[in-house]
Amino acid sequence: MLVVAALGGNALLRCGEDVTAENQRENVKKAVHALADIVRAGHRLVVTHGNGPQIGLLALQNHAYDPDKTFPLDILGAETEGMIGYLLEQELENQLGEGFPVATVLTQIAVDPGDPAFEKPTKFIGPVYSKDEAEKLKDKHGWDIARDGDNWRRVVPSPEPKKIQDLKVLKILLEQQVIAICIGGGGIPIVRQDDGTYTGVEAVIDKDAASALLAEEVQADALLLLTDVKAVYKDFDGPDEQAISQITVTEAEAFDAPAGSMGPKLAAAARFARTGDFAAIGRLEDAPAMLAGSAGTRIVRGD
Numbered sequence: 197m198l199v200v201a202a203l204g205g206n207a208l209l210r211c212g213e214d215v216t217a218e219n220q221r222e223n224v225k226k227a228v229h230a231l232a233d234i235v236r237a238g239h240r241l242v243v244t245h246g247n248g249p250q251i252g253l254l255a256l257q258n259h260a261y262d263p264d265k266t267f268p269l270d271i272l273g274a275e276t277e278g279m280i281g282y283l284l285e286q287e288l289e290n291q292l293g294e295g296f297p298v299a300t301v302l303t304q305i306a307v308d309p310g311d312p313a314f315e316k317p318t319k320f321i322g323p324v325y326s327k328d329e330a331e332k333l334k335d336k337h338g339w340d341i342a343r344d345g346d347n348w349r350r351v352v353p354s355p356e357p358k359k360i361q362d363l364k365v366l367k368i369l370l371e372q373q374v375i376a377i378c379i380g381g382g383g384i385p386i387v388r389q390d391d392g393t394y395t396g397v398e399a400v401i402d403k404d405a406a407s408a409l410l411a412e413e414v415q416a417d418a419l420l421l422l423t424d425v426k427a428v429y430k431d432f433d434g435p436d437e438q439a440i441s442q443i444t445v446t447e448a449e450a451f452d453a454p455a456g457s458m459g460p461k462l463a464a465a466a467r468f469a470r471t472g473d474f475a476a477i478g479r480l481e482d483a484p485a486m487l488a489g490s491a492g493t494r495i496v497r498g499d
Contacts, residue, residue: 197239197240197417197418197473197487198239198240198241198242198370198414198415198416198417198418199234199239199240199241199242199416199417199418199419199420199487200242200243200244200407200410200411200414200416200418200419200420201231201234201241201242201243201244201420201422201483202244202245202403202404202407202419202420202421202422203227203243203244203245203246203422203480204246204421204422204423204424204480220280220283221283221287224283224284224287225287226481227284227480228284228287228288228291229291229481230422230480230481230482230483230484231243231288231483232288232291232292233483233484234483234484234487235292235296235375236292237484237487239487240370240373240375241375242366242370242375242376242377242378242410242411242414242416243284243288243375243376243377243378244377244378244379244380244403244406244407244410245280245284245377245379245380245381245403246380246381246403247273247276247277247280247380247381247403268396268398269321269352269385269396269397269398269399269400270384270385270386270396270397270398271396273380273381273382273383273384273385273400274302274384276380276381277300277302277303277380277381277384278300278302280380281300281301281302281377281378281380282300284300284377285298285299285300285377288375288377292375296375297372297373297374297375298374298375298376298377299369299374299375299376299377300376300377300378301362301365301366301369301376301377301378302362302380302384303360303361303362303366303378303379303380303383303384304360304361304362304383304384304386304394305357305358305359305360305361305379305382305383305384305385305386305401305406305409306357306358306359306360306361306386306387306388306394307355307356307357307358307385307386307387307397307399307401308355308356308358308387309387309388309397311353311355311356313353313354313355313356313399314353314355314399316353317340317342317351317352317353317354318342318351318353318354319351319352319353319354319399319400320342320344320349320350320351321349321350321351321352321400324344324347324348324349325341325347325348325349326347326348327348329348330348330349330350333350340352352398352399352400353398353399353400354399354400354401354402355385355399355401356401356405357382357383357401357402357405357406357409360379360383360406360409360410360413361386361394362378363413363414366378366410366414367414370414378410379403379406379407379410381400381401381403382400382401382402382403382405382406383401383406384396385397385399385400385401402460402464404421404460404461404463404464404465405460405463405464405467407419407421407464408464408465408467408468408475411468411472411475412467412468412471412472415472416468416472417472417473418472418473418474418475418476418487419464419465419468419469419472419474419475419476420475420476420478420483420486420487420492421461421464421465421475421476421477421478422478422479422480422483423461423477423478423479423480424479424480425458425477425478425479426439426478426479426482426491426492427439427440427441427477427478427491427492427493428440428443428451428453428458428462428477428493432458439493440493441493441494442493442494442495442496443493443494443495443496444495444496444497444498445466445469445470445495445496445497445498446498448462448463448465448466448469448495449462449463449466458477461477462477462495465477465495466495469495469496469497470497474494474495474496475494475495476492476493476494476495477492477493477495478491478492478493479491479492
């Protein structure tokens, strides 16, 4: 079975932890146990991952170096892909041994420059600011800002992924039985210019949407969306809370879930489940059990 496993931010940092190399390395060791078990069970594996805390750290470092000179998001995204990919790659090699080759691919993903998301930025990025600080940065850099709890943060567009620019490379790796680590943070967003060349763009692609596109393109059998929640729940955190073991594509698309958390995961799972065998949402440590159908929430075709 070819499995695409999309790791949430908890794979590298637990809630409230400092963004240190030591914390990330320790959490990667724990995360890779479940991934290694999938490979040991005889499955082929592609790993994707988030990068929210890491890109925020790089933005802070950039701000400390020179507040008047900001690095483009596509470059920051590429940096985090390399950093996180290195940690995952090394630990997979440590746990699986040299008989299982692993490679990290900095993955460019083309988006439509006319995507409506560019007119309505919604994705929080980088550190938090007071309102006054945020307004000054907005005026200086032309940023969009929005309230995030008691603070203010920069918001950027989150366009739909349209084309995986490095798909041919990824397919070659899979043909050679290489475990590929790719599409970090949703991939590096690029747009095609009028002269046919590509350039990076200030945006962040949803990691789960990009992972679903990848799973479709490589004709994966299963898509695992791995987070820190056991399953999708009815009445989550309410008096009638109940875990859902299986849900159809139609039910997943109609499910009332928060846009900032489970909503994108259900949308991505439903998209892939229309063509693949199944998608599943659940805890990272339960990944092997999710493949067996004994943990998480499975999304399947059907009315």
